[in-house]
Amino acid sequence: MKLHERVKFYIEWKGITKKRVAEVAGITQSALYRFLNGSSTMKSSHLQKINEEWPELIAFSFDINPHVALEALRVEDQHNSHKGNAAFNGSDGVVSH
Numbered sequence: 001m002k003l004h005e006r007v008k009f010y011i012e013w014k015g016i017t018k019k020r021v022a023e024v025a026g027i028t029q030s031a032l033y034r035f036l037n038g039s040s041t042m043k044s045s046h047l048q049k050i051n052e053e054w055p056e057l058i059a060f061s062f063d064i065n066p067h068v069a070l071e072a073l074r075v076e077d078q079h080n081s082h083k084g085n086a087a088f089n090g091s092d093g094v095v096s097h
Contacts, residue, residue, distance in 0.1 A: 006061040008036040016054070024053045 001009065009022055010088040021090035022032040025046040053072050059066040 002038065003061055004035055004038045006063075008059045009056065010057050014057075016057075025049050034054065 010016075011018065016034055018036070019029055022029045025032065025042070026049055027042070027046055031042075035042045047058060051073070056066040058064075059068070059070075080081065080090055
């Protein structure tokens with residue numbers, strides 16, 4: 001299955017409304033329908049917003065183990081919570097010694 005087919009399958013399988021997916025992604029419903037039908041693409045920034053709400057949807061869509069996707073979000077959240085912490089270099093999050 002192609003990416004748009006996997007996204008469409010997942011949201012229908014889980015009973016997530018297309019209206020809600022469009023709202024979360026920050027796009028119009030018609031833009032979402034075009035993507036789901038394969039006649040348009042979706043920006044990575046919109047996929048990122050969907051990932052923040054449903055990481056398992058994006059993991060499924062890209063054929064990634066959902067545990068890996070959830071762990072990546074956990075690491076990102078942990079990183080973001082440490083921004084500004086003296087142990088981190090504020091620009092790129094690299095731990096300074």
